[in-house]
Amino acid sequence: MTTQLADALVTVNNVPVAIMPNSLVFTEGLGEQVIRAASAGGGQVEQIYSNNIESNFSMVNFAIPATVDNIAAARQWKTNKNQNVVTVQGQTPEGTVTRTFTQAAILNDYEVALGSETDIPVEFKANPAV
Secondary structure (H helix, E strand, C coil): CCCCCCCCEEEECCEEECCCCCCCEECCCCCEEEEEEEEEECCEEEEEEEEEHHHCCEEEEEEEECCHHHHHHHHHHHHCCCCEEEEEEEEECCEEEEEEEEEEEECCCCCCCCCCCCEEEEEEEECCCC
């Protein structure tokens, strides 16, 4: 039986971050690819494959509760510009998954909602995951 990875540890700048369950998502940063067709004459088509290197960045998103400490942390991550390091690590009986995102930056103007059941959605863009 395989175990679903659901309880990952997230650290930002070597500090563990308590995130909201089921809010963590990331991309590997392998970018998008494009396939175009080139006519080879006589009804023959040749495939042209290329990397869209403009999209070769990772993304890591999660939500944190809107506490005083988390509001301060999000502000610090934003003011750090692209000098943050985000690490995601999860483990099941089948093994461990670790991804590190360097030069991570919060590019959007994140929203802080105040209330008894509110979260701060955090979205980092970074170098491709390693």
